[in-house]
Amino acid sequence: MKNRFLLIILLLNFFNIQAQETEVKKETNDKKKDTIKVNNLEEVILTGQYNSQSVKKSVFEVQVITEKDIQLMAGNNLADVLTQTLNMNIIPQAGEGRSGIQQFGFNSEYVKILVDNVPIVGDEGFGNAIDISQINLDDIQQIEIIEGAMGVQYGSNAVTGVVNIITKKSAKAKWQITPYIQEETIGSEYGLFDEGRHIQSLKVGHNFTDKLYANVLFTRNDFQGFLNQNQGKNYFNPVDENDGLRGYEWLPKEQNSIKTLINYRFENFTVFYKFEYFTEETNKYNTNVLLNHNSSTQTNKPTANDEIFNSDRFYHHLNATGKIRDQINFNISASYQEQTKNIETFTYTIKSEEKSNIENYDYNTRKGFFSRGTFNNFFNKENFKLELGYETTLDEGSASGLSSQNVENRTQNNTLNSYSFFASSEIKPTARLSLRPGARIITSSQFSPQYAVSLSGKYSFKDGYQLRTIIGTAPKTPTFEQLYFYMVDSNHNVQGNENLNPEYGKSIFLHFKKAFWLNDYELKYTPKLSAWYLDVEDKIDLIITNTSPLAYQYNNIDLYKTWGLSLRNTLKYKNLSATLGLAFSGESKVLNSSDVYNDDFLYAFQFNTNLSYQVPKWNTVFSTFFKVNGPQYQFVSSINDDGETEITRGKLDGYGWLNTSIKKTFYKDLDITIGARNVLDITEVNSSTGQGGTHTAASSSQLLGYGRSFFIKLLYHLNF
Numbered sequence: 001m002k003n004r005f006l007l008i009i010l011l012l013n014f015f016n017i018q019a020q021e022t023e024v025k026k027e028t029n030d031k032k033k034d035t036i037k038v039n040n041l042e043e044v045i046l047t048g049q050y051n052s053q054s055v056k057k058s059v060f061e062v063q064v065i066t067e068k069d070i071q072l073m074a075g076n077n078l079a080d081v082l083t084q085t086l087n088m089n090i091i092p093q094a095g096e097g098r099s100g101i102q103q104f105g106f107n108s109e110y111v112k113i114l115v116d117n118v119p120i121v122g123d124e125g126f127g128n129a130i131d132i133s134q135i136n137l138d139d140i141q142q143i144e145i146i147e148g149a150m151g152v153q154y155g156s157n158a159v160t161g162v163v164n165i166i167t168k169k170s171a172k173a174k175w176q177i178t179p180y181i182q183e184e185t186i187g188s189e190y191g192l193f194d195e196g197r198h199i200q201s202l203k204v205g206h207n208f209t210d211k212l213y214a215n216v217l218f219t220r221n222d223f224q225g226f227l228n229q230n231q232g233k234n235y236f237n238p239v240d241e242n243d244g245l246r247g248y249e250w251l252p253k254e255q256n257s258i259k260t261l262i263n264y265r266f267e268n269f270t271v272f273y274k275f276e277y278f279t280e281e282t283n284k285y286n287t288n289v290l291l292n293h294n295s296s297t298q299t300n301k302p303t304a305n306d307e308i309f310n311s312d313r314f315y316h317h318l319n320a321t322g323k324i325r326d327q328i329n330f331n332i333s334a335s336y337q338e339q340t341k342n343i344e345t346f347t348y349t350i351k352s353e354e355k356s357n358i359e360n361y362d363y364n365t366r367k368g369f370f371s372r373g374t375f376n377n378f379f380n381k382e383n384f385k386l387e388l389g390y391e392t393t394l395d396e397g398s399a400s401g402l403s404s405q406n407v408e409n410r411t412q413n414n415t416l417n418s419y420s421f422f423a424s425s426e427i428k429p430t431a432r433l434s435l436r437p438g439a440r441i442i443t444s445s446q447f448s449p450q451y452a453v454s455l456s457g458k459y460s461f462k463d464g465y466q467l468r469t470i471i472g473t474a475p476k477t478p479t480f481e482q483l484y485f486y487m488v489d490s491n492h493n494v495q496g497n498e499n500l501n502p503e504y505g506k507s508i509f510l511h512f513k514k515a516f517w518l519n520d521y522e523l524k525y526t527p528k529l530s531a532w533y534l535d536v537e538d539k540i541d542l543i544i545t546n547t548s549p550l551a552y553q554y555n556n557i558d559l560y561k562t563w564g565l566s567l568r569n570t571l572k573y574k575n576l577s578a579t580l581g582l583a584f585s586g587e588s589k590v591l592n593s594s595d596v597y598n599d600d601f602l603y604a605f606q607f608n609t610n611l612s613y614q615v616p617k618w619n620t621v622f623s624t625f626f627k628v629n630g631p632q633y634q635f636v637s638s639i640n641d642d643g644e645t646e647i648t649r650g651k652l653d654g655y656g657w658l659n660t661s662i663k664k665t666f667y668k669d670l671d672i673t674i675g676a677r678n679v680l681d682i683t684e685v686n687s688s689t690g691q692g693g694t695h696t697a698a699s700s701s702q703l704l705g706y707g708r709s710f711f712i713k714l715l716y717h718l719n720f
Contacts, residue, residue, distance in 0.1 A: 046117070047144040047164040048153050050376045050387050050426065051329060059426065059436045059458045061468050061511040061530075065143040072612060072623040072661055074182065074673050074713050076199060076221060078113075078132040078143075078165070083657060084625045086566060086581040086608050087147065090132070094226075094703045097251035097282040097309070098131040103147075103160045104534055104562050105587045108132075109479060110505070112150070112158040115165045116274075118317055119154075121337035121368045129479065134280060134311070136257055138201050138219045141166045148532065149507040151452025151474025152438035155391055155420050159474045159505035159536060169263045169272055170213050173719035176205040180715035184677075186226045186250070187707030197711075198222040216260045225252030225283075226706035228683070236289045236302040236350050246304065247285030250706050255280045269322035276315040283308055289350070302351065308344040309363065313337065327380050332373040339366045364480075366397040383428040391420040397480050414484050416477070418444035424454070434458045442475065446483070450475040450502055468511040476503040482540050482554040494552045500540060501556050507534040523573040530568070535561035541591070559590040563601075575614040582607055589635070598647045602633040619665040623675075630654040634689040650689035652702060655682050673713040681708040 043064040046052050055062055065081060075081040079099040083090045089102040100108040108129045113120050115135075122130035137143075143165050150158040183190075184197035192198075199222070205215035225248040237243045256279050263272040284307040292301040319333045343363040346355040369392070376387035395416045424438030440452040454472035461467070478500045513528035539558035564585030571578045586601035608627040614620070636650040661675030684701040 043142065045144055046166055047114075047146055047162060048150065050374075050385055056466075059434050059456045059468065060146055060470060061509070061528075063145040063147075065145070067141055069610075070137055070140060070143075071671070071673070072621060072663060073625060073659060074661060074675060074711055075137055076182070077137060078135040078163075081137065081143065082132065082163075084608060084610065084627050084659070085145070086568065086583050086606055086627075087564075087585075089629060092250075092703060092705075094250045094706075095284075097133075097253045097284075099133040100129065101132060101163075104532075104564070104585065106160045106536070106560070106562075110157065110159040110476060110536070111161055111163060112154055113163045113165070114154070116167055116317065116319065116333070117164060117372060118333055118335045118370060119157075121313070121315075121339045121366055134255065134278065134313075135165070136219055136221070136255070136278075137165075138257075139167050139203065139215075139217055139259060139261075141168045147530075148470050148509040148534070149452075149454075149472040149474040149505050151472060151505075152422055152424060152440045152454040154474075155393075155422075155440065155452070156418065156442060156450070156475050156477045156502065159476050159503070160507075160534065167261075167274070169261060171205045171207060171215070171719075174207050175718075175720050176203070176215070177718040178203040178205075178715065180713060182711060182713040184711035185709045186224065187228065187683075187709060189224075189227060191224075195224050197224065197709075211265050213263045213265075214261060216258070218258045219256070221255040223250075223253050223255075226250035228706070230287075233283075233285045233306075233348070234350055234353065236291070236300075236304075238291065238300055238302075241289045241291045241302070242287075244287045246287050246289055249703070251282050251284055253280055253282040268326065269320070271318070271320045273319075274315070274317040276313070278311075278313040278315070280311040281308060282311075285348075301349065304348050304350065306346060306348045308346075309341060310344070311339070311341045313339045324375075327377060328375055329377045330373065330375050332371070334371045335369070337368050337370070339364075341365070362398060364397070366395065366480075368396070369394040385426040387424050387426075389422050391418075391422075393418045393420075414480070416444065416446050416483075418442055418477075422452075432460045432462075444477075446498070447477075447502055450504075463514075465512065465514045468509075470509040470511075471507070473504065473506045476505060476536070478502065478540055478554070494542070495554075497554045500554060501538055503536050503538050503540060503556070505534065505536045507532060519573075524571070526570040528568045528570075530566045531564070533561070533563045535559060557591075560587070561590075562587045575616065577612045578610065580607075580609045598635045600635075602635070602649070604632045605630040619668075621663045623661045623663070625659045626656065627658075628654065628656045632689075636689060650687070652687045652689055653685040655685050655704065656680050657682065657705075669717045671713075671715040671717070673711075673715075675711055677709045677711065678705045679708055683707050 043055050043066065044052050045055055045058060045062045045064060047062055048060045049058060055064065070081055073081060073084070079090050082088050082101060087104060091100045091102050091107070093099065101111050103111045113130055113132070113135070120130055120135065143163065145161060145163050147161045150162050154162055179202045182199040186196050190196040199220065201217070201219040203215060203217040205213065207213050228249040229245065230247050230249055231245045233247065235246045237245065257276060259274070259276045261272060261274050264270070286304040286306055288304065290303050292303060294301065315335070315337050317333060317335045321331045323329055341364040343361045345359050345361070347357040348355055371392045372389065374387055374389040376385055378386050397414055420440055420442045422438065422440035424436060427435045429435070434457065436456040438454045442450040442452070452473050452475065456470045457468070459467045482496055482500055483498055484496045509530065509532045511528060511530045513526060516525045517523070518525070537559055538556040539560050540554050540556055541558050542552050543555050543557060562585055564583060566581060566583040568581040569579065583606040584603065586603045588599050588601045590599045591597040606627065606629055610625050612621055612623045631654040632652040634650045635647050658679040659675065659677050660679060661673055663671060663673040665671050682705045684703045687700055687702045
């Protein structure tokens with residue numbers, strides 16, 4: 001049945017896929033036509049802007065993932081959506097139930113994730129490392145992505161780019177009630193209660209007056225885990241207690257979130273308050289079983305040492321925007337967030353399904369206050385704009401995922417506070433040229449003052465071509481583990497280093513594009529060619545500080561650099577919409593921590609395409625999202641037959657990721673979306689990029705997905 005379902009979806013999507021209908025008023029003047037058409041199609045963006053404006057007018061090159069795109073993908077969290085984005089990879093950690101981002105070869109610590117311009121507090125200590133599967137997309141207006149160092153605009157850790165999630169803050173109808181449910185298989189596994197993925201959500205919004213709007217939203221996401229070849233939590237082998245088949249390949253977890261928003265608008269003043277409470281429970285089952293054989297009774301009492309991870313996040317955000325004396329624009333946010341992750345360890349008796357020897361530990365706790373304010377339009381001039389701003393971050397954290405502390409004996413929290421002031425201006429020497437220089441100073445309780453500078457520019461040619469140059473820097477703050485981690489026992493000696501310096505990232509990006517209009521403005525084709533160079537100095541790495549006994553410590557030693565080219569193409573014709581992207585990049589690491597290393601560039605490529613086709617008379621949209629990640633290489637050390645260390649080239653095999661869906665609207669109120677994720681049935685790929693052992697480099701595999709899955713989503717819009 002599933003194979004038939006998949007065949008139907010693929011056949012329906014064979015001839016291209018999604019589309020946007022664009023209604024354009026006809027003008028006698030071709031130039032007016034072009035202007036009207038562009039205005040209708042341009043998305044309004046907020047990231048890096050003095051005030052909201054269209055993509056075309058922005059000095060920065062901003063990629064927008066719209067609410068419609070998210071709906072067609074049936075994306076429920078950030079990982080579902082970014083998996084199809086060029087220059088980004090999603091790195092799942094199935095054994096921990098987590099997912100992270102890799103951008104331009106750098107991990108999550110170098111990508112800054114924001115919600116309405118406020119950075120998210122994660123559960124991995126100080127820094128950017130966030131489980132993106134915890135970021136739900138149930139109230140999202142759009143996602144905006146800027147590539148490159150954005151230290152002036154967004155401070156520390158915005159080294160490779162910024163992902164800004166813009167949430168909805170209004171509704172057209174007086175009452176808006178939106179429930180939805182989604183059922184999804186996990187590979188070939190599905191059951192109403194004990195297998196698959198089950199999502200329920202309800203949003204209620206109300207315009208109390210034309211100035212006051214409020215909503216509340218609840219979402220439950222129940223992921224029952226992926227067994228694959230494993231046999232679940234109640235399995236044991238009476239003959240071989242360590243056959244490795246107990247538990248799950250992908251851990252079961254349940255997420256619940258409740259959000260509320262109050263938004264008040266009055267003339268030139270708007271204020272909103274957002275609150276979210278998020279919980280997640282992840283169950284980790286030990287593959288090893290103790291049979292506890294009783295020779296006198298010839299019976300077994302099998303047990304296993306299991307763990308439950310519990311995460312709780314509180315999020316508060318107060319924002320005010322408006323004008324001072326009808327001229328100076330201000331935008332001020334204040335946010336308090338608290339993320340707690342605890343671990344419960346216990347002995348699980350399989351036959352009786354009972355827990356004993358229960359202990360609770362603080363796996364990771366983080367509290368943070370953040371405030372950001374910007375002020376611009378001091379001179380009320382079109383050819384010169386000035387923005388001044390500040391940021392305050394007060395961070396407090398304890399523990400680490402590798403050095404758990406008993407909750408009753410928790411040590412004093414560590415703090416990392418920073419204070420930033422920044423300024424930028426937008427100068428227009430001519431009608432075609434815009435320049436945007438900027439600078440930021442960052443002071444902190446831990447480090448000497450850090451600086452970020454940028455110079456961006458946009459030039460519009462007479463024939464419609466646009467050239468954007470974005471040059472920027474950004475420091476990266478050491479993570480909690482790099483600063484404070486301490487694990488010393490009979491087998492380990494790994495320590496943090498409170499004397500670390502922040503890393504320093506620099507980047508140059510060039511973007512060249514033009515929109516071509518054909519066939520009386522029914523067809524629009526936009527190619528964009530991009531080139532970049534990015535490097536990070538003082539990169540932090542774990543090095544050997546003592547050989548006997550063996551001891552490690554984090555230190556500033558390395559340089560990591562990357563360059564690349566990409567070509568993105570967008571085509572819109574009547575009911576058809578298509579995108580095609582190609583990216584080629586090279587990475588090089590200078591590992592001063594190693595006596596032997598190779599700093600040659602290693603090259604990789606990516607390809608992605610999204611196709612959608614809309615059938616208006618059926619109220620139906622057919623969509624396909626396809627991405628190819630080419631082979632990735634990494635130098636690894638190994639020991640040759642002579643006992644000497646040598647450098648070999650490790651490889652992560654390439655793979656393709658294909659999603660497809662059909663969305664149909666009934667009676668303008670009910671949306672039904674059916675589709676398939678991971679159509680190519682990718683679960684893991686071969687990898688030889690691990691650290692080498694004796695004689696040869698390590699060879700293993702990397703988990704990527706849980707097989708081909710099918711979903712159906714029912715969403716109802718009740719507006720009155």
